[in-house]
Amino acid sequence: xxxxxxxxxxxxxxxxxxxxxxxxxxxxxxxxxxxxxxxxxxxxxxxxxxxxxxxxxxxxxxxxxxxxxxxxxxxxxxxxxxxxxxxxxxxxxxxxxxxxxxxxxxxxxxxxxxxxxxxxxxxxxxxxxxxxxxxxxxxxxxxxxxxxxxxxxxxxxxxxxxxxxxxxxxxxxxxxxxxxxxxxxxxxxxxxxxxxxxxxxxxxxxxxxxxxxxxxxxxxxxxxxxxxxxxxxxxxxxxxxxxxxxxxxxxxxxxxxxxxxxxxxxxxxxxxxxxxxxxxxxxxxxxxxxxxxxxxxxxxxxxxxxxxxxxxxxxxxxxxxxxxxxxxxx
Amino acid sequence: xxxxxxxxxxxxxxxxxxxxxxxxxxxxxxxxxxxxxxxxxxxxxxxxxxxxxxxxxxxxxxxxxxxxxxxxxxxxxxxxxxxxxxxxxxxxxxxxxxxxxxxxxxxxxxxxxxxxxxxxxxxxxxxxxxxxxxxxxxxxxxxxxxxxxxxxxxxxxxxxxxxxxxxxxxxxxxxxxxxxxxxxxxxxxxxxxxxxxxxxxxxxxxxxxxxxxxxxxxxxxxxxxxxxxxxxxxxxxxxxxxxxxxxxxxxxxxxxxxxxxxxxxxxxxxxxxxxxxxxxxxxxxxxxxxxxxxxxxxxxxxxxxxxxxxxxxxxxxxxxxxxxxxxxxxxxxxxxxxxxxxxxx
Numbered sequence: 206x207x208x209x210x211x212x213x214x215x216x217x218x219x220x221x222x223x224x225x226x227x228x229x230x231x232x233x234x235x236x237x238x239x240x241x242x243x244x245x246x247x248x249x250x251x252x253x254x255x256x257x258x259x260x261x262x263x264x265x266x267x268x269x270x271x272x273x274x275x276x277x278x279x280x281x282x283x284x285x286x287x288x289x290x291x292x293x294x295x296x297x298x299x300x301x302x303x304x305x306x307x308x309x310x311x312x313x314x315x316x317x318x319x320x321x322x323x324x325x326x327x328x329x330x331x332x333x334x335x336x337x338x339x340x341x342x343x344x345x346x347x348x349x350x351x352x353x354x355x356x357x358x359x360x361x362x363x364x365x366x367x368x369x370x371x372x373x374x375x376x377x378x379x380x381x382x383x384x385x386x387x388x389x390x391x392x393x394x395x396x397x398x399x400x401x402x403x404x405x406x407x408x409x410x411x412x413x414x415x416x417x418x419x420x421x422x423x424x425x426x427x428x429x430x431x432x433x434x435x436x437x438x439x440x441x442x443x444x445x446x447x448x449x450x451x452x453x454x455x456x457x458x459x460x461x462x463x464x465x466x467x468x469x470x471x472x473x474x475x476x477x478x479x480x481x482x483x484x485x486x487x488x489x490x491x492x493x494x495x496x497x498x499x500x501x502x503x504x505x506x507x508x509x510x511x512x513x514x515x516x517x518x519x520x521x522x523x524x525x526x527x528x529x530x531x532x533x534x535x
Numbered sequence: 536x537x538x539x540x541x542x543x544x545x546x547x548x549x550x551x552x553x554x555x556x557x558x559x560x561x562x563x564x565x566x567x568x569x570x571x572x573x574x575x576x577x578x579x580x581x582x583x584x585x586x587x588x589x590x591x592x593x594x595x596x597x598x599x600x601x602x603x604x605x606x607x608x609x610x611x612x613x614x615x616x617x618x619x620x621x622x623x624x625x626x627x628x629x630x631x632x633x634x635x636x637x638x639x640x641x642x643x644x645x646x647x648x649x650x651x652x653x654x655x656x657x658x659x660x661x662x663x664x665x666x667x668x669x670x671x672x673x674x675x676x677x678x679x680x681x682x683x684x685x686x687x688x689x690x691x692x693x694x695x696x697x698x699x700x701x702x703x704x705x706x707x708x709x710x711x712x713x714x715x716x717x718x719x720x721x722x723x724x725x726x727x728x729x730x731x732x733x734x735x736x737x738x739x740x741x742x743x744x745x746x747x748x749x750x751x752x753x754x755x756x757x758x759x760x761x762x763x764x765x766x767x768x769x770x771x772x773x774x775x776x777x778x779x780x781x782x783x784x785x786x787x788x789x790x791x792x793x794x795x796x797x798x799x800x801x802x803x804x805x806x807x808x809x810x811x812x813x814x815x816x817x818x819x820x821x822x823x824x825x826x827x828x829x830x831x832x833x834x835x836x837x838x839x840x841x842x843x844x845x846x847x848x849x850x851x852x853x854x855x856x857x858x859x860x861x862x863x864x865x866x867x868x869x870x871x872x873x874x875x876x877x878x879x880x
Contacts, residue, residue, distance in 0.1 A: 248742035249713075364830050392603035393769065395830055397813040419742065422815025449817065463747030465776035467799060467814055473754070474747035474776065480712045481742070 208279045209236035210381050210413040211260065216273035216283075218252075218259050220484075227484040229255045229268065230437040234511065237381065242407065242414040244428030244445065246421060246460075250481045251434040253417045257383045259283075260415070261298050262290040278380065296326040299374030299412070301403075303386035305366035308373075309358040315342075315369050316354035319376060326377035341372040345402060364395035368402065375406055382407060385417045400427055421464055425449055433457050436482055436492035443517025453519040455497045491522065503527035552591040553763050554598075554615070554731060559588040559624035560787075561610050565835065582835050584610040585787045588624070589861070592731075592780075597757070597764040599778035599795075601771060601810070603831050607787035608767045612735045615765060616651045628731065647677045650724035654736035656716035660708040666719050667704030670694070673727040693722040698752060714745035721752065725760070733765045738773060750776060771814050775799055783807045786834055786842040793867030803869045805847045805879070841872065849873040 216233040219226050230252040237243045245253045258264050260275055262285070275283040282293060294300070302308045310318060319338035323329055329337060335354075342350035345368040358366055367387065374382055384403065388396040404427055407414050416428055424431050425445060432442040433454065441454040452458045462475025479496045482488055488495050494504040503509075507528055509520040566572060566579045585607040592598040600608040613619045615626050617633055626633040628645055636642045650673075653659040660669055670690045673679075680686040691701035697718040708716055717737060724732055734753070738746040750773065756762060768774050774781055775795055782792045783806065791804040802808045829846040832838055841859050844850040853872050861870040873879045 248744060362830050392831065393771070393813045394603060394809060397815075400815070420815070421743070422817050425817050426815045460744055463744045464817060465747075465750070465770075465772040466817060467772050467775055467811070473751055476747045476751055477744045480714060480745060 207239060209276075210239050210241075210278060211237040211415065212274075212276040212279070213256075213260065214274045214276070216256070216259055216275065217271045218255050218264060218268060219271040220268045224485070228271075228437060228487070229484060230259070230434075232510070233273070233434075233437075233439055235432055235439065235442060237413045237415060239380075239413055240408070240411050241430065242404070242416055242428045244424035244431040245415060245417045245434060246419060246424055246431060247434035248419060248460075248481050250436075250484070252437040253419075253434050254385055255437075256434070257385050257415060257417050261294055261300060261383060263294075295322060295379075296377045297380050299377070299379035299382040301367075301370050301374045301382065301384040301387045303389050305363060305370045305390070306358065308370050309366060311358050314355050314357055315361070319354075319369075319373060322373055322376045337376070338372075341376060342369070344406070345369070345372045345375075346398075347372075363391055364398060367391060367395075367399050371399070371402060371406065375410060375412070378410060379412055381413050381415065383415045383417070386419070387416070388423060389418065389420070396423070403427065421449070421461070433460070436487050437484070438492065438520065439511055439518075440493065440521070441517055441519045442511070443515075443519075447516050453514055453517060453524065454493075454521050455499050455523070456493045459496075459498075491520070499523060551593060553594045553629055554592040554765070555627040556588055556590050556611070556615060557625050557627065559611060559614055559621050559626065560586040561607075561614060561619065562622045580835055583787050583837070584834065585614070585621075586623075587861075588784075588787075588789055590782050590789065590792055592763055592765060594730075594763055595757070595761050596780065597766055597778045599766040599768060599774040599781045600784055601768060601774050601781060602784035603769060603810075605786070605831050605834055606784040607834075608769075608784050609735055610787075611784070612651070612733050612765065612767050616649050616733050617646065618651075643677070647673075647727045648729050649731050649733065650727060650729040652717070652720050652724050652732060652734045652737045655740050656713060656720050657708075657740070659720055660716055660723075662708050665705055665707055666694070666699075666711070669708075669719060670704070670722045670726050673723060677727050679727065689726070690722075693726055696725065696756070697722045698748075712745075713741050714748055717741060717745075717749050718752065721749075721756070725756070730761070731763045731765070733767070735767045736769070737766075739768070739770070746773070753777070771810060783810065786831065786837050788842065788870065789861065789868075790843065790871065791867055791869045792861075793869075797866050803864055803867055803874055804843075804871050805849055805873065806843050809846070841870075847873075849879055851878075 214234050217231045218229045220229055233256055245256060247253045259270055270283055274281055277297060316338055320334040323334040323337050339350050339354060342354060347353050347365060347368055388399050391399060400423060418424060428445050431445050431448050433440045435456050441448060441457050448457060449461060452461050459475055459477035465474060477496055482492060490505045490507050491509050494500045503522045509522050511518045511520045512525050514524045561584045563582045563584055565582045567577050571577060588611050600611060602608050614621045631645060633645060636645060667690045670693055671686050674686050674689055680689055690704060694701045694704055699715060699718055738749050741749060766777050778795045781795050781798050782789050785806050791807050802811050838845050840856045841854045844854040859870045859872045861868045862875050864874055
């Protein structure tokens with residue numbers, strides 16, 4: 206078996222506050238194989254963006270990685286110094302964020318930003334870097350790149366800006382691209398273009414992708430595997446087709462049912478009662494148990510771990526033998 | 536004499552449509568300030584946010600407007616509720632023209648019957664007011680309760696109606712989650728006992744599982760209270776779930792109006808086809824999406840002829856020069872030369 210491009214083991218991120226420590230994500234483990242696209246879905250507050258930020262070492266202080274390990278091609282990166290991490294970021298891990306306007310510097314021409322990135326991470330000369338920047342802009346489908354390269358970000362539309370951001374992320378031929386809600390700020394027609402582009406580029410460059418989104422449709426179209434997050438943990442992870450067509454975890458089932466379909470005929474959407482718990486009050490045992498229609502004996506007391514079930518892994522007592530002491534405890 | 540002639544006409548109108556929007560248009564002046572224009576010799580810049588928008592909504596029906604950003608759907612919604620005056624055209628509610636009502640009392644009567652639910656429940660609720668005061672405001676404004684106790688009862692009933700605990704009324708908006716806030720916004724909209732509610736992207740700011748709760752609630756309320764909705768959204772799946780009829784907008788104009796079922800089974804206008812094609816496929820049918828080229832043009836200087844022609848695969852010379860009229864095509868109304876000429880089915 207080949208070494209995964211990214212391997213995350215038991216990752217835990219904490220935010221110390223005046224009222225005590227909040228655990229944003231806990232016991233998060235997953236792998237991304239070379240060339241694979243892993244989708245990470247969840248609702249707001251599930252911890253998907255924090256997971257992405259933790260991998261690239263961009264957790265805002267006072268937040269910190271309190272446990273677990275992150276490996277890039279087998280090499281541990283969560284303990285690296287700021288300087289060493291900066292060399293990896295942009296070079297070996299590319300990033301695409303939700304809002305293309307805030308990820309580009311409004312005071313610099315996009316050519317300057319691309320050339321700076323290319324020169325930082327490669328040994329190319331100024332003119333070589335400019336040639337490479339032009340090639341990248343052509344590749345991401347910017348019309349008339351030789352004139353557009355000297356434009357400022359505000360002269361681009363939202364979709365075009367996101368194309369520039371993709372070009373920036375791929376400038377140094379990274380092994381891994383972390384895309385955090387790359388299409389959320391865009392209109393559907395443009396969204397389709399960007400998804401197609403992201404998919405094509407990563408296949409061509411052989412980059413693995415961690416695609417963070419709340420949109421199951423985007424995942425269905427793009428990802429190979431998907432991890433469903435709930436309240437800071439992975440509830441279920443498996444091949445996209447299986448997770449969408451035959452979800453195992455009751456939360457995934459509810460989530461899939463609550464998405465209005467373009468083809469299905471239904472009068473009512475499946476609704477999950479209640480809302481995602483706040484980080485200050487994560488329920489004991491399985492965090493989903495107060496909202497779960499299939500909650501039973503062990504759920505309120507014991508926290509289920511992610512374990513293999515069919516083609517997926519699921520953290521739910523419905524699929525695993527639960528501790529016998531559960532009956533006594535309740 | 537005139538009253539005798541008008542009466543049957545009004546009666547005929549009320550029987551089929553509650554809301555009629557006729558040739559509605561709005562132009563915004565986005566020019567630089569006068570002094571800059573004089574110094575820089577800059578011309579006036581006018582933005583046509585909406586033009587020639589015509590549709591009717593029957594009682595208890597949900598009519599949806601869909602389109603991408605900048606298509607003018609929110610501008611139409613605001614004109615329908617009277618938040619901004621139209622440049623051209625008129626909105627007729629139950630036979631009464633909104634913009635011809637001069638009498639303040641009559642206008643108040645009309646406004647009580649129309650309410651609006653906004654996109655962002657974090658911005659649409661006053662953070663300094665308790666939920667019960669927010670919901671009681673329309674009751675007080677329209678004098679719908681005689682005494683304070685009656686107002687309190689009505690607020691309690693409304694909170695229960697939208698699935699909240701009446702005891703939560705004393706809380707402030709920040710103490711509620713996004714979904715609960717949108718429930719409060721709906722309760723406030725229902726407080727004046729309206730017949731017609733304009734919902735501008737009511738679930739776009741919410742997570743999918745919460746969106747499902749709000750959409751179910753809105754449909755339940757429609758059944759129980761006999762409400763009529765104008766539903767604005769960019770999400771086609773949500774629109775399909777909610778609407779009876781759908782209008783598709785592009786650069787301020789309606790390009791297609793059709794019953795929901797038919798539009799999704801057989802979209803007619805090339806833009807509608809493109810929009811439907813762009814929706815990610817959750818059923819994993821392996822359908823290959825063909826992403827459309829280009830983006831929505833700048834509405835300050837829209838393309839000539841049919842505004843969609845630069846992106847349209849079926850455009851010809853006529854499309855580039857002559858603006859298509861909205862013509863009936865089966866159960867739909869479509870503004871497209873290619874459809875009218877039978878070039879595409």
